[in-house]
Amino acid sequence: MTPSSQSLSERLAAIRARMDATARTSGRDPASVTLTAVSKTQPPEAIDAALAAGLRVFGENRVQEAQGRWTDRRPALSDLELRLIGPLQSNKAEDAVALFDVIETLDREKLVGALGAAQKKLGLRPRVLIQVNTGEEPQKAGVSPRDVDALIASARAADLDVEGVMAIPPAEEEPTLHFALLAKIAARNGLRVLSMGMSSDYEAAIRLGATHVRLGTALFGERNTTPEPSSA
């Protein structure tokens, strides 16, 4: 899959080549697809290698882990973009608004209120994506496709800067139907950003319109296997 003998910059070059080729063959501008480096659980050396290779857009799953990792690095990196891609608890909304440029996991009314209050208090306005549970999996985060339009309207009414949608398709299913559904939801709500596609399916996601693919394993190699807590 991803030979560990390859360096991160070699893996990155190969991924970029595949991303660009896929975009072109789908009639899309390669510059319209951003690689989000998913750095969760990676050691500091891996982050430094990613930065040295020129990556500046990072996805983190947990607010606290991201704070520990980025608070000191950030001042030297004016073009860094941090994206929260893991579940967010309302009581961490303020920390998330303070740290992240983009919050990809807004999936319920309660969080609309918490993020609205946090951005008002801090005078910051992160961009927001709505996470959609396209497979309607009971254990998975994300708003149901039935309720997503109402949540988008409510987030907009609360002055949140909603710019797109995000999804993680069910692991055992063919992802393209889920990507197509997410693209349809974005289009009918006038949203531009589509965060979909991970290491195993990013080419399919790009074919269906992804503007952001979130890559962990393909870029960094296998993560260590420490189980992650179920929420940020």
Ligand SMILES: *Cc1c(COP(=O)(O)O)cnc(C)c1O
């Ligand atoms: C871990 C994670 C990824 C990256 O997964 P890979 O298969 O390692 O590329 C992408 N998105 C989210 C939300 C994740 O939690």
